Amino acid sequence: MRCNIWRTIAFRRRSHKDSRRVLFGNYEEADAADIPRVPDGVHDTTLIPPIIDRVRPVLYHMVSTGWGTGVILEAKDFFTMGPDRRELHCIILDQHAINCVNNKRGLDKTMVSVKDFVWVCDVKPTLQALRNPWGALEEARIPRTTALENNSVYFFRVSSFAFLTPDTLEEPIYGIVLFKVQRRNQTTHLKIAFEGAPEAVVVTAKLCDFSLEDIQVDDFVCATSRYNVSCAIRFSEPSSCRKESSCAMR
Numbered sequence: 365m366r367c368n369i370w371r372t373i374a375f376r377r378r379s380h381k382d383s384r385r386v387l388f389g390n391y392e393e394a395d396a397a398d399i400p401r402v403p404d405g406v407h408d409t410t411l412i413p414p415i416i417d418r419v420r421p422v423l424y425h426m427v428s429t430g431w432g433t434g435v436i437l438e439a440k441d442f443f444t445m446g447p448d449r450r451e452l453h454c455i456i457l458d459q460h461a462i463n464c465v466n467n468k469r470g471l472d473k474t475m476v477s478v479k480d481f482v483w484v485c486d487v488k489p490t491l492q493a494l495r496n497p498w499g500a501l502e503e504a505r506i507p508r509t510t511a512l513e514n515n516s517v518y519f520f521r522v523s524s525f526a527f528l529t530p531d532t533l534e535e536p537i538y539g540i541v542l543f544k545v546q547r548r549n550q551t552t553h554l555k556i557a558f559e560g561a562p563e564a565v566v567v568t569a570k571l572c573d574f575s576l577e578d579i580q581v582d583d584f585v586c587a588t589s590r591y592n593v594s595c596a597i598r599f600s601e602p603s604s605c606r607k608e609s610s611c612a613m614r
Contacts, residue, residue, distance in 0.1 A: 434458030
C-alpha cells in the first residue's frame with residue numbers, strides 16, 4: 365500500500381508543473397493528431413498498471429458517460445486531490461487521450477460504462493483551462509457535493525491512460541428486454557433489466573453475439589458481468605502514516 369502514496373505524490377507534482385505553465389502562459393501541448401484513433405469496437409485493457417518512462421499511474425473511476433464525445437472520471441484515492449488540489453477531483457477522458465495499451469487515441473464510448481476503472485498516467489489542460497486559466501482553476505476547485513454537477517468546469521483532461529480489466533463473475537446474469545430503440549426502422553440498441561442492476565442497461569450491437577433485429581420485448585438474455593464495485597473514494601494509506609504522508613504531498 366505504501367507505494368501508492370509515492371505514485372500519487374509524483375502524479376500531483378507533474379500535474380502541478382503543467383498547471384503552472386498554463387497559468388503563466390508558457391504551456392505547449394504536444395500534437396496527438398497524427399496518432400491513429402482507436403477503431404470502433406476495440407477496448408483493450410490491462411490488469412497491471414503500465415509504467416512508461418518510470419511514470420506510474422494513479423487510479424480513477426468513471427462516473428458519467430454523458431459528457432460530449434468523452435467521459436468524466438473521478439479520483440479513486442483521496443490523496444490524489446487532497447484538500448488542496450480539488451481540480452484533480454474530476455477530470456475528462458476524451459478522444460485526444462492516448463491509450464498506453466494499444467498506443468491509439470481516444471475510446472469507443474459504447475464499450476465503457478459507469479464504474480469502469482481507469483489508470484491515468486498523466487493529465488493536460490482542458491480547452492476551458494487554456495482559454496481562461498485562472499478562472500477555470502478557481503471554478504474547478506469549488507468543492508463538489510457530488511461528482512456530477514451541472515455547468516461544472518474541468519481544468520484537467522487525461523493525456524495518457526489505460527483501462528483496468530474488470531473482475532468478471534464466474535456465472536452469467538440474466539435479464540429481460542424492456543425496450544427496442546429504433547431509428548429509421550433499424551434497432552440501434554436495447555434497454556434490458558438485469559438481475560442486480562438498479563436501472564435498465566443500454567446494450568448496443570457491439571456487445572451482443574446476436575442480431576438486435578432478432579430480439580423481441582420480453583425476451584430473456586444472459587450476459588457476462590463484472591463484480592459490483594463501490595464508487596466511494598478511498599484512502600490508499602493506513603491511518604498511522606496518513607499525517608506524515610499528507611505533509612509530504614505538498
